[in-house]
Each structure stands twice: as structure tokens, then as C-alpha cells.
Amino acid sequence: MRTWVCAGVVALVLTVFAVQLVTGPYETDGPVVLPVTYSHGLHAGDVPVLVGWVLAMVALVLLARRPAR
Structure with missing residues (x-):
């Protein structure tokens, strides 16, 4: 649960x-x-910002879905 909250905060800031x-x-x-x-x-000039945002959101989902150790 904490992982998804942290991912949500990072997604909001980004x-x-x-x-x-x-x-x-x-x-x-x-x-x-x-x-x-x-x-x-x-x-x-907006295109690199949007590409970076999409890549960051994909990375957040992948990190948040990773199983706990």
C-alpha cells in the first residue's frame, strides 16, 4: 500500500x-x-516534456507493481 501512495505522490509532482x-x-x-x-x-519544445512524462509514469507503474521482497 505504501508503495502505491509514494508512486501516486511522485506521479502528481511530475x-x-x-x-x-x-x-x-x-x-x-x-x-x-x-x-x-x-x-x-x-x-x-513540448514534445520532450511529454515523452519524459510518459516514460516516468511507465517507470512508476513498473516499480509500484514489483513484488515485495
Whole structure:
């Protein structure tokens, strides 16, 4: 149980950081690769953040599902 609570806390923190990185206004975001609305979209600079987030979430699930020793 404690493992899943810790994994949930880490997932929440990583998600908040990723959202802040993706939604923040930066000069070097790069071109829009996926428009969401007429004034917002997914920029090239957001892709590494999202890939890192997905990899971190997969790693958390794998660690949390590992049998106890």
C-alpha cells in the first residue's frame, strides 16, 4: 500500500511540473506541431516534456507493481 501512495505522490509532482513546462510562455518553444485552438497548440519544445512524462509514469507503474521482497 505504501508503495502505491509514494508512486501516486511522485506521479502528481511530475504531472504538475510537466503541466507547468508545457503551459508556460517561452520564447524558444519552436513551431506548433499540433494546433489545439486558434491561439494554442503543442509546440516542438513540448514534445520532450511529454515523452519524459510518459516514460516516468511507465517507470512508476513498473516499480509500484514489483513484488515485495
